[in-house]
Amino acid sequence: MSTQTRPLPADRLWQPTTAKWFFTIFGASLFYAILRYHIAGDVSWAHFPLFILNKATSLAAVGFVASSYLIGKMIHWHDADRQLRLVVIKFCGLVGFFMAGIHAFFSLALLSPAYYGKYFDLDGKLNFQGELALTVGVVALFLLMSPAIATLPMMAKAVGGARWKRGMSIGYLTLSLVVVHLIVLGYKGWLAPLGWQAWLPPISLVAVVLAIIPLFVRKKLEHEKRLKEEELEKNSESE
Numbered sequence: 001m002s003t004q005t006r007p008l009p010a011d012r013l014w015q016p017t018t019a020k021w022f023f024t025i026f027g028a029s030l031f032y033a034i035l036r037y038h039i040a041g042d043v044s045w046a047h048f049p050l051f052i053l054n055k056a057t058s059l060a061a062v063g064f065v066a067s068s069y070l071i072g073k074m075i076h077w078h079d080a081d082r083q084l085r086l087v088v089i090k091f092c093g094l095v096g097f098f099m100a101g102i103h104a105f106f107s108l109a110l111l112s113p114a115y116y117g118k119y120f121d122l123d124g125k126l127n128f129q130g131e132l133a134l135t136v137g138v139v140a141l142f143l144l145m146s147p148a149i150a151t152l153p154m155m156a157k158a159v160g161g162a163r164w165k166r167g168m169s170i171g172y173l174t175l176s177l178v179v180v181h182l183i184v185l186g187y188k189g190w191l192a193p194l195g196w197q198a199w200l201p202p203i204s205l206v207a208v209v210l211a212i213i214p215l216f217v218r219k220k221l222e223h224e225k226r227l228k229e230e231e232l233e234k235n236s237e238s239e
């Protein structure tokens with residue numbers, strides 16, 4: 001039997017670099033959830049399998065989606081290898097979508113006044129805050145399908161470059177909706193830092209910062225591009 005190992009195909013999604021991304025983002029999210037809610041907080045370990053894992057997967061979902069839109073724009077670690085950079089961008093986007101899907105199922109399984117009393121009225125129905133946050137979350141998850149589908153190998157050719165780019169940029173709309181999802185769910189807790197366990201900010205606040213960064217970077221890059229175009233126009237007019 002041959003002991004020779006074949007090199008990994010360059011476009012393989014699970015490879016040493018993407019594994020590092022996975023363990024870093026998911027590991028950090030899981031560590032933070034355990035630290036804030038089990039160690040610094042008083043959530044029983046009996047609620048680790050669903051309630052705490054839900055917090056970790058939701059934070060990781062935002063972390064992966066945000067990273068996918070920041071690699072090459074703000075994160076330049078893979079700039080020297082274009083193919084690896086594209087693989088990492090695709091990996092982070094798809095894992096973010098996958099984690100968001102898991103978070104949605106986990107949340108729906110947990111959705112009850114016993115777990116999320118603040119999103120329910122006394123009659124057991126969701127209150128306005130709960131309904132609004134869930135609607136925005138569901139729309140965000142469905143919109144996230146667009147960039148996920150656009151990563152399929154044949155899609156760029158099938159729909160054409162401009163439409164493919166538009167499909168990819170829907171991720172920014174998703175991130176904006178996630179910001180709304182998080183503000184509606186979490187703003188009251190953000191405004192009461194005295195209630196934070198060991199001064200650790202709530203996961204919703206950490207996630208909202210992560211979701212806002214790519215939106216901000218996109219605006220900044222667009223602004224810089226516009227300035228450059230205006231300068232070029234001015235230069236060509238004066239020649």
Ligand code: HEM
Nearest residue numbers: 055058059061062100104107137138140141178203204207
């Ligand atoms: C069907 C779609 C969705 C449903 C039903 C849903 C439901 C929920 C619920 C019930 C919470 C409160 C959890 C808690 O306080 O422990 C929550 C929080 C959160 N959601 Fe969603 N969500 C959805 C989509 C999304 C998407 C697409 C993202 C991001 C990509 C996201 C990210 C988050 C984050 C980061 C939190 C904060 C967790 C925390 O504060 O502990 N959600 N979601």
